[in-house]
Amino acid sequence: MPFRNPQPRYNQKIVRARSLAVKRFFLRLLRIVRQYTPPMATPRTTFTFVGERLWLDFVNSELSARNGDALYDFESLVQWLEAATILDLERAAGIRRRAVQQPAGAAASLIDARRVRASLRSLAERGVVSERIRMDALAEINRVLGRSAGTRRVDLKTDGTFGRSFVPVGDAFAGLVIPVVESAADALIAGELSRVRRCADVRCLRVFYDTTKNGRRRWCDMSTCGNRAKAARHREKVRTGDLPVSEESTLQT
Numbered sequence: 501m502p503f504r505n506p507q508p509r510y511n512q513k514i515v516r517a518r519s520l521a522v523k524r525f526f527l528r529l530l531r532i533v534r535q536y537t538p539p540m541a542t543p544r545t546t547f548t549f550v551g552e553r554l555w556l557d558f559v560n561s562e563l564s565a566r567n568g569d570a571l572y573d574f575e576s577l578v579q580w581l582e583a584a585t586i587l588d589l590e591r592a593a594g595i596r597r598r599a600v601q602q603p604a605g606a607a608a609s610l611i612d613a614r615r616v617r618a619s620l621r622s623l624a625e626r627g628v629v630s631e632r633i634r635m636d637a638l639a640e641i642n643r644v645l646g647r648s649a650g651t652r653r654v655d656l657k658t659d660g661t662f663g664r665s666f667v668p669v670g671d672a673f674a675g676l677v678i679p680v681v682e683s684a685a686d687a688l689i690a691g692e693l694s695r696v697r698r699c700a701d702v703r704c705l706r707v708f709y710d711t712t713k714n715g716r717r718r719w720c721d722m723s724t725c726g727n728r729a730k731a732a733r734h735r736e737k738v739r740t741g742d743l744p745v746s747e748e749s750t751l752q753t
């Protein structure tokens with residue numbers, strides 16, 4: 501009969517108890533860490549770029565997917581400029597630091613950006629028929645272009661393509677919307693206003709530059725307004741008996 505030492509069994513119990521305590525400790529730690537870790541930053545607004553021109557996309561920022569102003573604070577303006585690839589990560593970080601140092605300056609630049617946007621909306625919607633609106637927008641464009649000095653650059657973007665950029669010197673806030681305003685200036689110079697349209701859906705405020713050959717683009721976006729109109733047309737055909745009901749089910753709404 502081999503001699504059995506009770507000691508190892510006792511030790512095993514201690515080891516098991518200790519490992520259980522360690523396990524509980526780490527589980528508790530994990531809970532605490534989870535509790536205090538801020539949620540991952542998620543974009544608060546989905547921006548749409550369907551205008552074919554930067555200045556028109558800027559005008560469209562007035563109405564985001566959630567039907568509110570996409571530029572509702574200075575941070576959202578910076579996010580829009582990033583999404584439009586006007587600001588790269590480094591410059592956006594610099595602007596954010598400056599906004600913390602000069603909150604009043606940041607707030608003023610947001611108000612100014614909205615003022616520019618209102619003027620550009622008038623230009624997009626009625627500029628082609630009203631000389632007064634064209635002149636007002638021109639004054640606004642020159643006001644922005646004239647107030648900031650900076651350096652023009654050509655940068656290699658992350659997707660491998662090249663793009664122009666404008667790096668303001670002095671007041672960094674003042675130069676934020678310069679690329680937008682330059683895009684509107686380009687549209688005036690190139691005589692593009694006659695091809696700028698508002699979405700045919702009366703509930704939609706989006707504007708766009710019609711790049712189609714026949715100049716008959718009607719909708720800001722086929723996946724939203726265009727598709728809704730298509731579905732409505734088919735419903736009307738079904739109602740009037742021009743289309744069998746079974747065909748309607750193939751449509752997205």
Ligand SMILES: [Zn+2]
Pocket residue numbers: 699700701704705706719720721725
């Ligand atoms: Zn639309």
